[in-house]
Amino acid sequence: MESRRKRKSSQIFKWVCYTLLMLLCTVLQTMPGLFQLGAAKPLYLLPLALAVSVFEGEFAGAIFGAVCGLMWDYTAGRTVGMLALELMILSFAVSAVVQLYLKDTAQNFLLIAAGCAVLVLVCDWLFFYYMPGYSGAWNRFLWFVLPSAVLSIPVSLPIYWAARKISIEFKIDNGVV
Template sequence: MTSRTKRNLRLTAKWALYLVILLVALTGQTTPGFLTIGQVRPIFILPVCLAVAVYEGEYAGAFFGAVGGLLWDYAAGRVAGLLALGLMAVCFAAAILVQLYLRTNAMNFILVSGCACLLITGVDFLFYYLMPGYAGAAQRYFGVVLPMTVFTAALSPLALAAVRGVWRRMNPED
């Protein structure tokens, strides 16, 4: 095969593997009782999209974040677009932040993932719990949203390792 054909096949395989990782994350996120502590379940889609954004750059990461956000919107039964736009913006910002200021390691990724999760779940909480005026909103925020952020951040190096493995395998050193 020619060099161009090999490169195109490698690129297609890389993005297909990223999509498989995203679908596995979606499955883990929507499986009842999977890694649940009380009412708290981690978010798996967010760290996968952030890891792809960190390794692939801001524009590809933003597009992948939008795709992951649409899947998350669909799985959560939310209005299509809120999580997609939020995830797109967060992935874009995280990719730029890591390119300019941070090294790509597990501790920095935990920090970025925790901040992104706090932002996304905070906006979701604002629009779906606080603004409609549900009773016990503060209890839900401190009892579910904040522990979910910590749980997601703690498990985020798994997503980083999976995406790093695909990225290293599909981007050979020239």
């Protein structure tokens, strides 16, 4: 049985590791030209928020998703809050769906991450390109939204494994022998 102090320090260290992973994903996502295909780049913060929500539960996942969304909003130079709200809702929903209906496998996570990437990118395209009536909105959809979602799929797997490793490494024993 672990002491309370040891459990608390273990949980703090776990969230420090998640935060460092978030900073790494932020750097990778904002680095110009890294894994870029035309105008499309993979998303790193979205799969991280989803992976943490899968392993840490609805509440912690939603809070971490909101923080990842705020980081994404800030580094993209956008209006703060839209991506934070989207990632918070998606993180909560993905955590609940995985706990209730899906098996926690890498294949299921890749499908969920791809679907969420399409959803977030389509909402972004809809609000910032299509609804304002820009003439090249459909080109933006075909050459940025869809390729960015596809490029995010292979990136999601190492992020899932890293979040899984952190979660397993700092799992609370709860006194079970």
